[in-house]
Amino acid sequence: MRALRIGLVILVVLAGLFVAADRIAVNLAEDEVAKKLKGELGSASSGDPEVSIEGFPFLTQVAGKELDKVTAQVKGVTAKAGGREVRLSEVSMEATDVALSDNYSSAVADHATGTVHLSYKDLSNAADEGVRVSYGGKSNSGKDQVKVSASVTIPLVGKTIERSVYSTVSVAGGKTVRLHADEVPGSKIPGIEKAIREKIDFDRTIDKLPEGLKLDKVDADKDGVDLSMEGTGVHLAG
Structure with missing residues (x-):
């Protein structure tokens, strides 16, 4: 009985360590995605992107090269519209079933929705x-x-x-x-x-x-x- 209790304690500890490692990995991934997004926008963005990768366990998703859900929000994006520079107060997006390829450098979402907010x-x-x-x-x-x-x-x-x-x-x-x-x-x-x-x-x-995303x-x-x-x-x- 004592051996069983010890075994259960070990399993709980190992599970806790796996969860901690998984959360650390997803936080690092979110930071990297945010940095890449910021780099692509360059001076076009006045704020740092906020990125969240959902679904558990994250490491299993990475191994399978498909993420359940990714959300992103960027404030103060400057875009070109009709030859003029236009500030988009906020851009938010939610993407699901994101397939990763080309050594994780390519990401294509099966479905995505989002909102662009324009002040007057x-x-x-x-x-x-x-x-x-x-x-x-x-x-x-x-x-x-x-x-x-x-x-x-x-x-x-x-x-x-x-x-x-x-x-x-x-x-x-x-x-x-x-x-x-x-x-x-x-x-x-x-x-x-x-x-x-x-x-x-x-x-x-x-x-x-992004290619494939349309205003509706x-x-x-x-x-x-x-x-x-x-x-x-x-x-x-x-």
Whole structure:
């Protein structure tokens, strides 16, 4: 009986050591992934990436070259959008069934989802000079609105007017953010709607999205705009 108790104690101790070694290994791996992500972003990121590798045991996942789930979050990412530099306030992503290959230098997720958060300041910087994007409150139907304001010079008369309109934010082609005014005040005046839309309606295509990940939905609120993204066969590295 004493021998059995000693055997059980040894098993418990060994299990504890394995768990400790496993957690140390996963922490080291998370740090390495974060460093690599930071290196790829370079000066495009103002913050250190936060990476979490889930699933237990981690060492068994590494041996099988497939990770159950990897999550990452980066704040203050600078991307190119329509030839302009645009700050993405926060980018977060969750990838599942991540296959590792090429001596662990390549990682492809079977499925991944994520969110890109754009503040209204971010959106204003992405717009043309003199265009301001802000929260427009709730519509009569209770939907959150985006307000776009700009000074526009009217053709023919050469008069400059200030106009604010409510716009819809949508995504197109998987990587493009689109702002389009729902209605333009004074549109019956010849040339005014065209002049205003040329100023406030715009598309911006965002780079730095991993291959296989596409923008698919937009939600706006008082804090900014959240772009949801999803994809399969998403290339995370390599």
